[in-house]
Amino acid sequence: MKTAWAAASAALILALLAGCGSSAERGEASLEGPEEAVALYKQSCISCHGTDLKGRMGPASDLHDVGARLSEPEITRQIEQGGASMPAFGERLTADEIRVLSGWLSGLGKSE
Template identity: 50%
Template sequence: MGSLKQCSVGAVIVFVLLLSACGGGTTGEAPNKDNSGEGTESSEAVALYKKRCISCHGTELQGRAGPNLQQVGAKLTEEEIVDVVSNGRKGMPKFESSLTTEQIQSLAAWLAEHK
């Protein structure tokens, strides 16, 4: 019976280690990569991302229905991002009438930091 008890204890330990290694997945929050710029503007941009973008671009900018934005700043300039957010693209709605110019600029600046 001692061997069976040791096996059960070993299985529990392995299970606990595997469970702790998983880390619980994502928290549903937008990424907080390099917000070292202007804190208030970055906070506003993150809030906008959570409210308007996360459903298509994912919690970690990884993409879902919309493309991956994790390195969008390496592919598009801030001005190009403003244009895409304002006017939309194939499959993406335009936000020029639902967000202010300042909100779009803040979001574009934050996204442009992701290189």
């Protein structure tokens, strides 16, 4: 009986440890950019735009190359006013927070 208990305990521990690991090992992309911008993104944007910036709400929510499609003022306006299925964040985020996000996002997808 003790052997069965030990085997079951070992299996449980291994199963729990299998869930550990880095975000990259779990298939999550790490976001790169200014710390403040990434923190704001995680707080306000990640639920619709995803951990990999590719969007969870269809092609329009894909941000991985948004800077190649929209200028910084256009991104700012989109964040402030929303549009299509995106809600407005003009009253949820400060002007400085929107500036930080739009500055970072406008650099995504631009050729260097």
